[in-house]
Amino acid sequence: MGRRPCCSKEGMIKGAWTAIEDELLVECIKVHGEGKWSGIPKKAGLKRCGKSCRLRWLNYLRPDIKRGNMSPEEEDLIIRLHRLLGNRWSLIAGRIPGRTDNEIKNYWNTNFAKKAPARQTSSSEKNSIRITSPPSDLLPPNLQQFTNVLATPLQPELEFEALPPPMDQNFSKTTASEPQFTDNSPDIIMDLNPGEISVSEIFNDDFINFNDFEASEMSNIDNRGKSEVQEIAENWAASDCLDQAQYYMGSDFSPLAFLFESAGWVGDDDVNVV
């Protein structure tokens, strides 16, 4: 059975969008909101297919789109995230505010693709690290910044799903059994070639310029009082994350340690993905 096209092609306009079409689409989305793209053309009075409307909105008309050249910081981030994620343009875009996957893809293809061989991401070669995060508003503010880099800021409900962490001397878990987190949110699946990325490569300031997330601030997090940790745990507990709360309250709460543990990253050596 063949796949039905997303919409009838008959009478549909293709090619560059006009200013009037843009205006109609923006007005329509203002009234009806994003989503239900297949119905948007009719509502907007556009002779475009829904898919085309979605693309136009996401890549060009959205109010939070950042225009202009990539900053050196953005370029650096793209390179590093591409090294980590491969051609997962939407994931990369999710970590660079105001930039679209299409823009980043074009930028990469223009500036780097010829210089760098394509990354192998075939399923036979890749191992998976699943990272989900707690709701970001349940984390300490500075930690939110941290997770916003690796967990997508566009999906605040993401959870860090703790894989059975291969423990070693660097992060000790003192109590509680491994939490079985409910998987009720979209996952980030990061597929890494074994040994390709090291913890230090990801987390040290050579990987990402944290700017205002400097060592001193990390130290501040570590020095937070028990009450604040308690509050975080209570928040988790209040949002059906009881397992996490018990787990982390029962351990030496080290904000970074739990991230490492969650990802199965246990030390500063190369990742051993299981």
Next chain:
DNA sequence: AAAGTGAGCAACCGCGGCTTA
């Protein structure tokens, strides 16, 4: 000044995953 060439980027296409009936 005109033709050729290449870079940049907006838009399209086809596929896969998820949801719904």
Next chain:
DNA sequence: TTAAGCCGCGGTTGCTCACTT
């Protein structure tokens, strides 16, 4: 359970414009 429909993604195409000859 399964087919149909929708959504989103990555790859590709083709148009535009700047630069070169």
